[in-house]
Amino acid sequence: xxxxxxxxxxxxxxxxxxxxxxxxxxxxxxxxxxxxxxxxxxxxxxxxxxxxxxxxxxxxxxxxxxxxxxxxxxxxxxxxxxxxxxxxxxxxxxxxxxxxxxxxxxxxxxxxxxxxxxxxxxxxxxxxxxxxxxxxxxxxxxxxxxxxxxxxxxxxxxxxxxxxxxxxxxxxxxxxxxxxxxxxxxxxxxxxxxxxxxxxxxxxxxxxxxxxxxxxxxxxxxxxxxxxxxxxxxxxxxxxxxxxxxxxxxxxxxxxxxxxxxxxxxxxxxxxxxxxxxxxxxxxxxxxxxxxxxxxxxxxxxxxxxxxxxxxxxxxxxxxxxxxxxxxxxxxxxxxxxxxxxxxxxxxxxxxxxxxxxxxxxxxxxxxxxxxxxxxxxxxxxxxxxxxxxxx
Amino acid sequence: xxxxxxxxxxxxxxxxxxxxxxxxxxxxxxxxxxxxxxxxxxxxxxxxxxxxxxxxxxxxxxxxxxxxxxxxxxxxxxxxxxxxxxxxxxxxxxxxxxxxxxxxxxxxxxxxxxxxxxxxxxxxxxxxxxxxxxxxxxxxxxxxxxxxxxxxxxxxxxxxxxxxxxxxxxxxxxx
Numbered sequence: 001x002x003x004x005x006x007x008x009x010x011x012x013x014x015x016x017x018x019x020x021x022x023x024x025x026x027x028x029x030x031x032x033x034x035x036x037x038x039x040x041x042x043x044x045x046x047x048x049x050x051x052x053x054x055x056x057x058x059x060x061x062x063x064x065x066x067x068x069x070x071x072x073x074x075x076x077x078x079x080x081x082x083x084x085x086x087x088x089x090x091x092x093x094x095x096x097x098x099x100x101x102x103x104x105x106x107x108x109x110x111x112x113x114x115x116x117x118x119x120x121x122x123x124x125x126x127x128x129x130x131x132x133x134x135x136x137x138x139x140x141x142x143x144x145x146x147x148x149x150x151x152x153x154x155x156x157x158x159x160x161x162x163x164x165x166x167x168x169x170x171x172x173x174x175x176x177x178x179x180x181x182x183x184x185x186x187x188x189x190x191x192x193x194x195x196x197x198x199x200x201x202x203x204x205x206x207x208x209x210x211x212x213x214x215x216x217x218x219x220x221x222x223x224x225x226x227x228x229x230x231x232x233x234x235x236x237x238x239x240x241x242x243x244x245x246x247x248x249x250x251x252x253x254x255x256x257x258x259x260x261x262x263x264x265x266x267x268x269x270x271x272x273x274x275x276x277x278x279x280x281x282x283x284x285x286x287x288x289x290x291x292x293x294x295x296x297x298x299x300x301x302x303x304x305x306x307x308x309x310x311x312x313x314x315x316x317x318x319x320x321x322x323x324x325x326x327x328x329x330x331x332x333x334x335x336x337x338x339x340x341x342x343x344x345x346x347x348x349x350x351x352x353x354x355x356x357x358x359x360x361x362x363x364x365x366x367x368x369x370x371x372x373x374x375x376x377x378x379x380x381x382x383x384x385x386x387x388x389x390x391x392x
Numbered sequence: 393x394x395x396x397x398x399x400x401x402x403x404x405x406x407x408x409x410x411x412x413x414x415x416x417x418x419x420x421x422x423x424x425x426x427x428x429x430x431x432x433x434x435x436x437x438x439x440x441x442x443x444x445x446x447x448x449x450x451x452x453x454x455x456x457x458x459x460x461x462x463x464x465x466x467x468x469x470x471x472x473x474x475x476x477x478x479x480x481x482x483x484x485x486x487x488x489x490x491x492x493x494x495x496x497x498x499x500x501x502x503x504x505x506x507x508x509x510x511x512x513x514x515x516x517x518x519x520x521x522x523x524x525x526x527x528x529x530x531x532x533x534x535x536x537x538x539x540x541x542x543x544x545x546x547x548x549x550x551x552x553x554x555x556x557x558x559x560x561x562x563x564x565x566x567x
Contacts, residue, residue, distance in 0.1 A: 011552055012545075012548055012549070012552060015548060015551065015552050015555070016521075016548065018498070018499070018502055019502065019506075019517065019521045019551075020521055021499060022413075022417075022498075022499035022500075022502045022503055022521075023410075023413045023414075023417065023518075023521040023522055024413075025499060026412070026413040026416050026417070026499065026500075026503060027409045027412060027413065028408070028409070028412045028422075028425070028426060028429065029422070029426075032412075032426060033405070033408055036408070036429070036430050036433060037401075037404065039430065039434075040404075040433060040434060040437050
């Protein structure tokens with residue numbers, strides 16, 4: 001039978017174990033670590049950042065004894081000078097991506113930070129299985145080859161293209177899922193307009209897709225005219241539905257049917273535009289289908305977006321990830337094709353998590369190959385936000 | 393010759409959780425713990441150039457900053473008042489509305505008990521269970537290693553008594 005002292009020892013040992021577990025499992029909430037790191041980076045004096053950059057540069061060439069010190073000094077002056085000038089001229093633009101930079105050095109100091117981000121990705125299982133006209137005329141086609149001749153299965157990939165810019169500067173945008181009442185209010189009088197059917201759908205994280213409005217109109221509610229682009233534009237303008245973001249208009253017309261797309265873009269700090277792509281890697285935005293005096297329009301709710309800067313990976317790293325990425329589908333062509341990815345485009349892709357949607361910059365790599373007499377396209381989406389800042 | 397100094401980011405990533413847990417046990421509130429932890433690392437970041445690895449481990453150096461920040465916090469806000477508000481407004485089991493696992497709730501309750509110990513007992517328990525050796529605890533608390541051990545064991549017994557006392561009260565209320 002244990003003595004009083006033995007019992008006390010056992011009690012204290014148990015308490016110590018509980019304390020060990022308690023201290024081991026008590027951790028700050030998710031996201032706090034990165035938020036705090038961001039704040040710390042933001043408060044660093046600029047001369048410290050400059051000094052670190054110079055130190056890193058000097059360190060990288062320290063082991064090359066053949067480099068005369070004078071040359072090092074001149075290079076340092078040039079690098080530092082260019083850096084200072086660049087900062088002065090573009091105070092709100094991120095510095096060029098570089099693998100050698102210290103973590104967090106590319107954060108924008110005073111801007112919002114959304115915590116770890118979900119990863120956008122392609123979803124080949126959601127490809128429309130309708131065959132493309134070209135493929136439908138050919139010999140038997142594997143079922144996993146969906147519309148637009150896309151192939152998502154395993155492949156031996158190489159990168160043989162060039163990037164249009166050596167630097168990447170693209171913020172992340174976020175919306176918060178609106179309530180039903182908020183969604184209705186965003187559409188204003190249209191939500192209760194007569195003569196048209198108006199519906200609103202909330203976000204669909206599995207696609208993913210942001211909240212969208214859909215309007216079905218017919219008869220007098222559809223503007224007359226033979227140019228589908230003008231018809232669509234007139235209709236959207238009349239109902240205050242024209243894009244509030246940069247867009248590119250695409251018109252496809254076959255017979256009496258037409259589809260007008262206002263492809264959604266996001267402004268980049270350098271003045272350019274990166275377009276939003278869906279789960280197939282296709283650009284999308286507002287779509288207006290016109291057929292036989294009937295018009296169906298659908299587009300994203302005009303939600304307010306928050307903006308934040310995140311550390312992005314370099315072009316080189318993105319290319320490495322593209323060729324080593326796991327296939328988005330296991331359905332494979334045999335033998336496994338070898339594909340040269342030779343095109344790349346800076347795009348935005350949506351990922352939804354926790355009632356919030358994130359438009360994130362990504363590179364969409366693509367390359368084509370021949371199979372069974374047809375040309376197919378392989379696409380690879382590489383999110384650009386540093387993997388350490390993503391949750392999946 | 394370059395000092396063998398880890399990058400500050402490595403130190404930050406390695407110790408953030410432990411420092412937070414230490415502070416959390418001191419103040420009993422996750423919001424205050426975040427504020428103080430942030431202050432600790434802000435201060436550490438600014439002072440990292442002066443950190444001398446040959447004189448101290450990163451753990452001892454950071455926990456000293458954390459200890460000072462916690463003491464400053466209590467001086468500024470009044471420990472008793474702070475604790476009272478914390479306990480009244482944030483019952484330990486209400487911080488996770490989704491219902492955390494039972495053991496997590498027990499740990500929160502245990503840390504709340506730690507927060508009620510005397511300052512030195514609280515410190516001894518928190519520093520020791522944050523992974524510091526008795527020698528490091530003693531250095532931080534300005535006493536010998538043996539004194540730190542004794543202080544720790546007295547604190548452990550006081551904690552056990554506090555936990556047992558609450559259990560007795562809870563049993564009496566249910567009868």
